[in-house]
Amino acid sequence: MRRAAFLLLAPVLAGCATTRPVAEAVRPVEVQILAINDFHGALEPPQLAVVAGGEPGAERRVPAGGAAHLASAISALRQGRANSITVAAGDLTGGSPFASSQFLDEPAIHALNLIGLELNAVGNHEFDRGTAELRRLQNGGCVQNTALKPCRVDADFPGARFRYLAANVKTADGKTLFPATAMKSFGQGADRVEIGFIGLTLEGTDALVAPDAIRDVAFADEAETINTLVPELRRQGADAVVVLIHQGVYTEGRYNDKACPGLSGALLPILGKLDPGVDVVVSGHTHQAYVCDYGQADPARPLLLTSAGSRGMLVTDITLSIDPRRGRVVARRADNTIVQSLPYDGPGGVLPIDPGFTAYPADPAVQALVARYVAAAEPIARRVVGRIGGPLQRARNASGETQLGSLVADAQAAATAAEIAFMNSFGLRADLVPGSGGTVTFGQLYSVQPFGNVLQVKGLTGAQLRALLEQQFASGSNTVERPNMLQVSRGFSYTYDLTRPAGQRIVSMTLNGSAIEDSRVYRVGLSNFLAAGGDNFTVFTAGRDLPGGGQEDVAALEAYVVKAGTIAPPPLGRIIRLDAPAAPPPED
Structure with a gap:
């Protein structure tokens, strides 16, 4: 209607243009x-x-995050702004701490409703529990789609008041799982403008989610999807186009460094193909924080590229100045604002409030919601399951090995009676730090492995094992620059050298001191996520299915800890790199 009215009035406005005072x-x-x-x-x-800010070793560190403080920050930033919308670029749920994940992320949806979120592009973790459960998060209700029962705290789950967008998530009938776009009007009368939003996830989502969870959808090319929709939004009257995409970049700059030095990452090739009609790209996935004038790199695409890090620790405050007559953006700017919350006493000591940044008090309504769900989760989480002799962390050594990954691989080998077990590094979501007397609780184990993956057993030859390990460095997003290291169980070890050519980087493999034989079939324990080729480890799909498995991964870890009584941190040395230190971790 707005477009038609503009066309009808155009001749009259043109006739008056010469008499309009400057x-x-x-x-x-x-x-x-x-x-x-x-x-x-x-x-x-x-x-x-x-x-x-600050020099390495003396950085200025500001405590941040928490849903109640995020609500307060967003409310404060909206003050005095007549035209405002709050949006997100995916992974709002999934991979969550215990108090949210134990209740199927219902409390996260409740909190985001209270915060006033309006739009969210689906991310890969939104699909962790399957498309049926994701639809329930959007639409509400208490239908059980997972092993956990829904609506255990609030009997009537209303679903998200915000709208999920899924432009490149195609169902069997060719439609999209959720709407591809949304339009939002701002202002009144002649000063009214409209912004079109496109929301989508990375095309590689199918490599990051267990196939059973997404068997009814497919993921299309990001740039092609966006470029098809931009002219459609313009035809509908959009004066600006904003893309919300769950894909991102890396930068060597700090959280609000507008220069974005050392820009890299999987989103860059997508940006290079975009329709010049895109004005802003709000991104995610890499957990990096940045505000980049992409026009400096590509003058043909003077868009603004932003990301607010992760876990509600930052909010990106974007302002678009739009000429309502010409229907175009004439200026754009953005800043990442720190959601400073509470001082805390962590492993590095007490981190106090920084007076140089705004401290946002907890929003009472959101804080009451959080307190209710934390209280409901506490008796489940605090059950002691065993003890460990020291903290087990996800941080990788120079060879890419972690003690926590070794422990989980050992647990999966025991649960599946496997000769070798593999654990993907980014399936580990929290460090395991013992409490008083070395105690470990179920809540801590669940935080380590919150996805509910099921263990399986595959038969792989020694030659397939070698090809599998080569995929850590050359398969999809797994590269020499960003290796994706598999953690391995006790008794299995290998050496590698990244200076060698592709296909020759694995130098040796042994099992209990004996060399792996190319023709022998080995019994391998792993999650259903890896078994289906997750994280680009497609060699697993060629393995022969063997009897065994069936346990959830967290149950296997609990059983292993309970049986051991007290666990000593596994010694490192199962993975040995023969050349230089390991590269940074891959995208999450």
Whole structure:
């Protein structure tokens, strides 16, 4: 209707143009877009810090995050802004702390409803529990789609008041799982403008989610999807186009460094193909924080590229100045704002409030919600299951090995009676730090493995094992620059050298001191996620299915810890790199 009215009035306006006083020039309409990404059900402050400046070793670290503080920050940033919308770029749920994940991320949806989120592009973790459960999060209700019962705290789950967008997630009938786009009007009368939003996830989502969870959908090319929709939105009257995409970049700059030095990552080739009609790209997935003027790299695409890190620790405050007559953006700017929350006493000591940044008090309504779900989760989480002799962390050594990954692989080998077990590094979501007397609780184990994957057994030859390990460095997003290291169980070890050619980087493999034989079939334990080729480890799909498995991964880990009584941290040395230190971890 707006478009038709504009066309009918165009001749009259043109006739008056020569008599319009210069003083009556149209002022741009300013629209605020507040953006988050990768919230991951972070109800409570995550006891992490935003590095806000300073030299290496003396960085200025600001405590941040927590749903109640995020609500307060967003409310404060909206003050005085007549035209405002809050949006997200995916992974709001999935991979969440215990208090949210134990209740199927219902509390995260409740919190985001209270915060006033309006749009969210689906991310890969939104699919962790399957498309049926994701539809339930959107539409509400208490139908059970997983091993956990829904609606255990609130008997009537209303679903998300915000709208999921899934432009490149195709169902069997050729439609999209959720709407591809959304339009939002701002202002009144002649000063009214409209912004079109496109929401989508990375095309490689199928490599990051267990295939059974997404068997009824397919993921299309990101740039092709966006470029098809931009002219459609313009035809519908969009004066600006904003893309919400769950894919991202890396930068060597700090959280609000506008220069974005050392820009890299999987989103860059997508940006290079985009229709020049895109004005802003709100991104995620890499958990990085940045505000980049992409026009400096590509003048043909002067878009603004942003990301707000993760876990609600930052909010990106974007302002678009839009000329309502010409229907175009005439200026754009953005800043990442730290959601400073509470001081905390963590492994590095007490981190106090930084007076140089705004401290946002907890929003009472959201805080009451969080407290209710934390209280409901506490008796489940605090059950002691065993003891460990020291903290087990996800941080990798120079060879890419972790003690926590070794423990989980050992547990999976025991549960499946496997000769060798593999654990994908980024399936480990929290460190395992013992409490008083070395105690470990079920809640801690669940935080380590919150996805509910099921264990399986495959038969792989020695030659297939070699090809599998080569895929750590050359398969999809697994590269020499960003290796994706599999953690391995006790008794199996290998050496590698990244200076060698592709296909020759695995130098040796042994099992209990004997060399792996190319023709022999080995019994391999793993999750259903890996068994279906997750994380680009497609060699697993060629393995022969063997009897065994069937347990959830967290149940296997619990059984292993319970049986051991007290676990000593596994010694490192199962994975040995023969050349230089390991590269940074891959995208999450």
